[in-house]
Amino acid sequence: MEQAILNLQHLTKSFDGKKILDDLSIDIGRNEFVTLLGPSGCGKTTTLRIIGGFATPDEGKVIFEGKDITNLSPDKRHINTVFQKYSLFSHMSVGENIAFGLKLKKKSKSYIQDKIRYALKLVDLEGFEDRHPMSLSGGQQQRIAIARAIVNEPEVLLLDEPLGALDLKLRQDMQQELIKIKNELGITFIFVTHDQEEALTMSDRIIVMNQGLIQQVGTPVDIYNEPQNAFVADFIGESNIIDGVMPKDCLVEILGCPFPCVDTGFAPNENVDVVIRPEDMEFLEKGKGMMDGVVTSILFKGVHYEMKVQANGYEWLAHSTIAYHPGTEIGLYVKPENIQIMHKPVSAAQEVIKKNE
Amino acid sequence: MEQAILNLQHLTKSFDGKKILDDLSIDIGRNEFVTLLGPSGCGKTTTLRIIGGFATPDEGKVIFEGKDITNLSPDKRHINTVFQKYSLFSHMSVGENIAFGLKLKKKSKSYIQDKIRYALKLVDLEGFEDRHPMSLSGGQQQRIAIARAIVNEPEVLLLDEPLGALDLKLRQDMQQELIKIKNELGITFIFVTHDQEEALTMSDRIIVMNQGLIQQVGTPVDIYNEPQNAFVADFIGESNIIDGVMPKDCLVEILGCPFPCVDTGFAPNENVDVVIRPEDMEFLEKGKGMMDGVVTSILFKGVHYEMKVQANGYEWLAHSTIAYHPGTEIGLYVKPENIQIMHKPVSAAQEVIKKNE
Amino acid sequence: EEESSVDMSEAGGKNTIVVLNYGEYIDTSVLKQFQKETGIKVLYEEATTPEEMYSKYKASTIPYDLICSSDYMVERLIEEGETEEIDFSQMQYIDNIGDLYWEMSKSYDPELKYSIPYFWGTVGILYNTNMVDEEITSWDSLFNGKYAREIIMQNSIRDAYMCALKYKGYSLNTTNHKELQVAQNMLLEQKPDVEAYFVDEVREEMVAGNAALAVCYSGEAYLANEYDEDLEYVVPEEGSNVWFDSWMMMKKGENHEGALKFLDFLCREDIAMKNFEEIYYPTPNTAVYDQLDEETKEDPLIFPSEATLEKCEVYKALDADTTAYYSQLWKELKTS
Amino acid sequence: MVKRFFMKFYLVLIIAFLYIPIAVLVVLSFNASRSRVVWGGFTLKWYQILLHNSDVVAALQNTLTIGFASAAIATGIGLLAAIGIDAMKKRSYSLTLGIGNIPMLNADIVTGIALMLWFSRFTSLGYVSILLAHVTFNIPYVILSILPKLQQMDMSVYEAARDLGANSVTAFFRVVFPMIFPSVVSGFFMALTMSMDDFVVTYFTKGAGINTLSTMIYGELKRGIKPEMYALSTLIFAVVLVVLLLANFVPEIRQKQLKKAAM
Amino acid sequence: MNKRSLLATPYIVWIIGFTVLPILMIVFYALGDGNGGFTLSNILAIFEPVHLKSLLLALWLALLCTVVCLLLAYPLAVILRKLNIGKKGLMAIIVILPMWVNFVLRIMAWQLLLSRNGIINAILGVLGLPGQDLANSNVAIVIGMVYDYLPFMILPVYNAVMELNEDVIEAARDLGAPLSAVLTKIMIPLTMPGIISGITMVFVPSLTTFAIPDILGGGKIMLIGNIIEQEFSTSMNWNLGSGLSIALMIFVLISMMFTVKNDGGKESSVW
Numbered sequence A, B: 001m002e003q004a005i006l007n008l009q010h011l012t013k014s015f016d017g018k019k020i021l022d023d024l025s026i027d028i029g030r031n032e033f034v035t036l037l038g039p040s041g042c043g044k045t046t047t048l049r050i051i052g053g054f055a056t057p058d059e060g061k062v063i064f065e066g067k068d069i070t071n072l073s074p075d076k077r078h079i080n081t082v083f084q085k086y087s088l089f090s091h092m093s094v095g096e097n098i099a100f101g102l103k104l105k106k107k108s109k110s111y112i113q114d115k116i117r118y119a120l121k122l123v124d125l126e127g128f129e130d131r132h133p134m135s136l137s138g139g140q141q142q143r144i145a146i147a148r149a150i151v152n153e154p155e156v157l158l159l160d161e162p163l164g165a166l167d168l169k170l171r172q173d174m175q176q177e178l179i180k181i182k183n184e185l186g187i188t189f190i191f192v193t194h195d196q197e198e199a200l201t202m203s204d205r206i207i208v209m210n211q212g213l214i215q216q217v218g219t220p221v222d223i224y225n226e227p228q229n230a231f232v233a234d235f236i237g238e239s240n241i242i243d244g245v246m247p248k249d250c251l252v253e254i255l256g257c258p259f260p261c262v263d264t265g266f267a268p269n270e271n272v273d274v275v276i277r278p279e280d281m282e283f284l285e286k287g288k289g290m291m292d293g294v295v296t297s298i299l300f301k302g303v304h305y306e307m308k309v310q311a312n313g314y315e316w317l318a319h320s321t322i323a324y325h326p327g328t329e330i331g332l333y334v335k336p337e338n339i340q341i342m343h344k345p346v347s348a349a350q351e352v353i354k355k356n357e
Numbered sequence C: 001e002e003e004s005s006v007d008m009s010e011a012g013g014k015n016t017i018v019v020l021n022y023g024e025y026i027d028t029s030v031l032k033q034f035q036k037e038t039g040i041k042v043l044y045e046e047a048t049t050p051e052e053m054y055s056k057y058k059a060s061t062i063p064y065d066l067i068c069s070s071d072y073m074v075e076r077l078i079e080e081g082e083t084e085e086i087d088f089s090q091m092q093y094i095d096n097i098g099d100l101y102w103e104m105s106k107s108y109d110p111e112l113k114y115s116i117p118y119f120w121g122t123v124g125i126l127y128n129t130n131m132v133d134e135e136i137t138s139w140d141s142l143f144n145g146k147y148a149r150e151i152i153m154q155n156s157i158r159d160a161y162m163c164a165l166k167y168k169g170y171s172l173n174t175t176n177h178k179e180l181q182v183a184q185n186m187l188l189e190q191k192p193d194v195e196a197y198f199v200d201e202v203r204e205e206m207v208a209g210n211a212a213l214a215v216c217y218s219g220e221a222y223l224a225n226e227y228d229e230d231l232e233y234v235v236p237e238e239g240s241n242v243w244f245d246s247w248m249m250m251k252k253g254e255n256h257e258g259a260l261k262f263l264d265f266l267c268r269e270d271i272a273m274k275n276f277e278e279i280y281y282p283t284p285n286t287a288v289y290d291q292l293d294e295e296t297k298e299d300p301l302i303f304p305s306e307a308t309l310e311k312c313e314v315y316k317a318l319d320a321d322t323t324a325y326y327s328q329l330w331k332e333l334k335t336s
Numbered sequence D: 001m002v003k004r005f006f007m008k009f010y011l012v013l014i015i016a017f018l019y020i021p022i023a024v025l026v027v028l029s030f031n032a033s034r035s036r037v038v039w040g041g042f043t044l045k046w047y048q049i050l051l052h053n054s055d056v057v058a059a060l061q062n063t064l065t066i067g068f069a070s071a072a073i074a075t076g077i078g079l080l081a082a083i084g085i086d087a088m089k090k091r092s093y094s095l096t097l098g099i100g101n102i103p104m105l106n107a108d109i110v111t112g113i114a115l116m117l118w119f120s121r122f123t124s125l126g127y128v129s130i131l132l133a134h135v136t137f138n139i140p141y142v143i144l145s146i147l148p149k150l151q152q153m154d155m156s157v158y159e160a161a162r163d164l165g166a167n168s169v170t171a172f173f174r175v176v177f178p179m180i181f182p183s184v185v186s187g188f189f190m191a192l193t194m195s196m197d198d199f200v201v202t203y204f205t206k207g208a209g210i211n212t213l214s215t216m217i218y219g220e221l222k223r224g225i226k227p228e229m230y231a232l233s234t235l236i237f238a239v240v241l242v243v244l245l246l247a248n249f250v251p252e253i254r255q256k257q258l259k260k261a262a263m
Numbered sequence E: 001m002n003k004r005s006l007l008a009t010p011y012i013v014w015i016i017g018f019t020v021l022p023i024l025m026i027v028f029y030a031l032g033d034g035n036g037g038f039t040l041s042n043i044l045a046i047f048e049p050v051h052l053k054s055l056l057l058a059l060w061l062a063l064l065c066t067v068v069c070l071l072l073a074y075p076l077a078v079i080l081r082k083l084n085i086g087k088k089g090l091m092a093i094i095v096i097l098p099m100w101v102n103f104v105l106r107i108m109a110w111q112l113l114l115s116r117n118g119i120i121n122a123i124l125g126v127l128g129l130p131g132q133d134l135a136n137s138n139v140a141i142v143i144g145m146v147y148d149y150l151p152f153m154i155l156p157v158y159n160a161v162m163e164l165n166e167d168v169i170e171a172a173r174d175l176g177a178p179l180s181a182v183l184t185k186i187m188i189p190l191t192m193p194g195i196i197s198g199i200t201m202v203f204v205p206s207l208t209t210f211a212i213p214d215i216l217g218g219g220k221i222m223l224i225g226n227i228i229e230q231e232f233s234t235s236m237n238w239n240l241g242s243g244l245s246i247a248l249m250i251f252v253l254i255s256m257m258f259t260v261k262n263d264g265g266k267e268s269s270v271w
């Protein structure tokens, strides 16, 4: 990544003696859309705060366009943030909030007016200029926070769960708008979300974090389809994660049943983690699958039903657009290419993951 | 609903002359899990505030167990709230926050200790008793807010986007825990979320709101499968909503193509709205479907791919676990039972919906 | 301490008297001695200015038995009929007050019925011989511009105008607006040369050497001289003000008998001596004077010569119009 | 680091400004000379005289009891008032606040004489009348100290407390009060200070035979302030300072000891 | 009036009992001509040149004092917030403690410090610097006023600044605001209630003070407070004194009302 606009080098940060970030290094390319994904409290906000200049790392550097900005004050960075808690200025109207950064840059009145109108339109809050932030609903406040950051056309935009308070419909619209803005203005986005689907849809690259450590960096498809460890697999989507043994290449024994698979290169009889996505679990008639089971529960999820199936002493999670009601006996089948085999964790870092499963 | 614990009767509320709630009536049964669902700013929080006693309606009544509590102060209601903005007490530790309501009820020390431990375990924050709310991450604060409300074992619990700041994994755990608590303690839940899937998964009943008006009330399956109007259909999940004409029962003409369907009872040649869920769009070989089209874009969504297909002048949204790359020519097919036919809006209330599509 | 929580319920009783006096103007042990000897308790109160005393006496419900105030205020209260005739025949020690002082107090208590002189003194110029190389004899040195920013004037209306009036040879009790206007012009012209108008700080300022000349009360001058021998006091040759602080018995009082006892007590030699030693202002009590050593008797800072006294006048209460005019002039002077 | 140094330097400068005059008085209290401008050598005699002067002790007692009582009452009334005023509409808000500030904007002597006329008419002058007068001029300081804090506060926590079953009073004391506590403290101290400092109003509203330190000190103005007063000021000052240091550092030290013991 | 405003009842009763009614007696004097007649001349006397002049001078000095107090107190509050030292109550006491020494003594100490042969000049002399003629001047008056009233500015401003939410400051920094803009655009507007309180508590009393100009100003000037004091005490003209007091009160009240009304919100009013 020669064109990196931002390099985070070996960032470490502790609070009260507890390490929140542990030797975190990432390079972020110009005009890239990078998402930080990870469980609550894993250090996402802390990372953004260091990039934005609101916290200094105990160790490590932040390099922006080749220059060390670790100790540069936030106002001197070409970086803007959409804060998790909105942080709107309560003593200013919505319009004044949005105009704040522009006024500081001494833009002309008409330019500012245009920008306010443009930004409010973007976040679907036309005509809200004169409202007071305190009288807005949660989602409305969040959208104003986005508008306020975007009008400044920063080189890097940090977004801390910017769509968290929005409903699906609006969120999808905003997702599209954000991507459009990113492409139009050539802004680099660093995005924090707790919504896996959002991460998968929007990102060029996803960084999965846990307890201050990077678990995996990759494109959405990589992360989803080739999780590097059980934590990622589990976190990035609902999964069946089971212990298995590889007697030989392309065969894995799970709960006593042999499953053909496509993975190779494991030691003979190596203990492995096996990941199977619920949507890859196929329902056949009883006796026709690899193992038989009984549906124990069903949940309506809109797009599909989610069923739990008891088979060989494990409770499998399976999705299907057809409802199989509890008590139904079925056969389960998984295509070899849908079986993911992973080494068991050995390092300390990977132990952490195990603990979180 | 004879067993209703709470009746909202004709609630109307305006701010600055703008009607936020318009003649809203709902009955909520004992031990029911009711979700308010609707776009940002539609009046969800306002409704909860009226139930909680923090706002008085301009008109209408709140009846709790048969008694009018419209003007009762919040502390005298057997109702607790998890606030959208957490509202933790910053001068108290996490433990003191949780103990607040119990101390007021003069519970014994050991009882309170047990409850704190139980509640913290529930929200997966064991050992956080002595932490200060300000030093917690967003998701952690939200979980403390839940713990603080739940220990009081109210008869009705109001939750305003209580899982908004949590990642999928934790959210699903919390969803299950909440339902467990509801069943164990026999609490009635009134839940606000902007997450359609969450609403579908957790609720006994969903109330879809828009601009202060109720659009539809029903079970998750009803709402998803039988949306009463285009707004609900659109809001509750991604949909293709197209104009159509019904020349006769069980046949609808869309974009010039005849589609067999299962709906009856429309006037001959009535103009209708047709809703087809993207996951119901099936891909066949070119020429083998009802109409031919070209894939124009593809997006990875984890569980499936989302494709846009240009066919007969309309851009169809379609889901599939198999990737069809832009440029691919395919045939589109929809099973008759997956085609939803709805009357066009006529009333003023329905006009509102139309505007929001 | 009991005394502190005394409430007004105690005042007016047979065994108490209420007394109002200037601050630090009595040896407080005298009060205790009085109570010991007579069983009468003194509720003692202090004030800084005669006007304060007046306001407090007139507007409050406190039953003051005795007030010690300055000549013109005594005159005013007598005129307003607030004072009670003193039955001198009941007083054993009244003869200790010298005739000269009775004579002089006629100017404010013409019938000599209502007041008894307590202390007296003059107003003059206190100057620092280190900073002034001539002998000061006249008010002129305040007005001739020689001591620019070295002069401290009295920050009270009458004393300030008195200097100019006396310099010009007018009476200090004049009500003639023309004469007052002349004085005003002099003061206006003098103002840039004045370092400050002070009341209470004059002595310390002079001791500190912050100014060369100051208009000053004789008692203060004496104290100043104690600290700094270089500070000399003179009553200018044009004459000046001689002031009296006298005791009055008040109509409002509820224990005239006790009050009379207290007045008599104050006139007793030993008591008057105690007060003199505490205050060191000239005393009208001849019995005390006679006991003093020669040096003190002859100290012009304590006891001015009769020649000096002859040139001096006592302030008389002014009518409302003149007071208002004074006040107006003073405001103009200060805001100029 | 440099910035921190400058910040501390500024802090020291302001504190010096506030305390240098006090230092002057402390020095004077050890001056053997009665004159404040002449150094007569070091002495402790004023302290001795002070302790034997029952009048001073009585005045001190009056000053302190009136000070604390009036500050406490004013804080109570002012606190309630601030909460009430905060909820008022704009017009009654500015009217109430404006009228309430009258005692502050009147020259002391006007307030003093007005109250004297008033008390004289309806009750007698004495200890209680001083107390009432002090409460009166103290209230605005309390309100002006508490009100802004209330206005700045996010009331959502109050709602949260109500929701958890606290009635309005409990919610106030358990949640709002701790948050505005610092301003209540500073309001109390301002009131206490104003009370201890006041001369004119006290002078006109007090009964005969009652003194506070300030009426005593003013009484002495004409003839020169007694050095005992410097000694007394020094003593008061020293006592408060010691109490303050103890209150601030003892808990810290104890905590450290506890930690040590735990290890 | 809503329920919560009822809490102000004891206060309202108190001000009616001990402020409004006593003031009515002053109004009574103000409207009297001393002989039982009615007149407005005592109140209108404020427009006489001497009175107007002293009022304007008092305004100017009070304004100067207020501005200096604010300029000293605000940075102090910000620094205390940054340094984050001590408990909040502690700071209140440290600031107010000097005031526990009697006013007369404190002002007298300043006289000793500032006078010609005073301590400051002595120190300057030792350092070989020329002495300053500070005493008995307007500068000395302002120093004295600032000294006396500074705590009343520090405390409310400090309380308000401590209350500021760091999030909002960060948001402003993020949007490119240098520290100066954070101060003027965010911190000051948000702490305005505290600033207004401080201004009121400093400006109003310093407008009516008379002791400080008498002692530190060498008695050479008369502010409106001195004039009222003089009418009451030396000239014994309570009618005029009352009239001027009432006029002054009306003047201040109007300017305060205007303040609150002017910017449309009670949260953030600008003087």
Ligand SMILES: Nc1ncnc2c1ncn2[C@@H]1O[C@H](COP(=O)(O)OP(=O)(O)OP(=O)(O)O)[C@@H](O)[C@H]1O
Residues within 6 Å of the ligand: A015, A016, A020, A039, A040, A041, A042, A043, A044, A045, A046, A047, A084, A194, B134, B135, B136, B137, B138, B139, B140, B165
């Ligand atoms: N100022 C602080 N003092 C002490 N601990 C802190 C502080 N700020 C953050 N932490 C801790 O650091 C950890 C990481 O916090 P951070 O806010 O970065 O989490 P996050 O990944 O953004 O979580 P979320 O998704 O819940 O917002 C948390 O455990 C939090 O409690």
Ligand SMILES: Nc1ncnc2c1ncn2[C@@H]1O[C@H](COP(=O)(O)OP(=O)(O)OP(=O)(O)O)[C@@H](O)[C@H]1O
Residues within 6 Å of the ligand: A134, A135, A136, A137, A138, A139, A140, A165, B015, B016, B020, B039, B040, B041, B042, B043, B044, B045, B046, B047, B084, B194
């Ligand atoms: N105090 C108020 N003053 C004026 N308008 C208000 C006030 N409170 C809410 N509103 C307006 O009422 C509408 C509904 O607000 P509400 O908070 O109920 O929305 P919501 O459904 O909870 O939205 P969200 O999902 O964004 O939280 C919004 O348009 C909001 O701007």
Ligand SMILES: [Mg+2]
Residues within 6 Å of the ligand: A044, A045, A046, A084, A160, B137, B138, B139
């Ligand atoms: Mg976060």
Ligand SMILES: [Mg+2]
Residues within 6 Å of the ligand: A137, A138, A139, B044, B045, B046, B084, B160
């Ligand atoms: Mg809401």
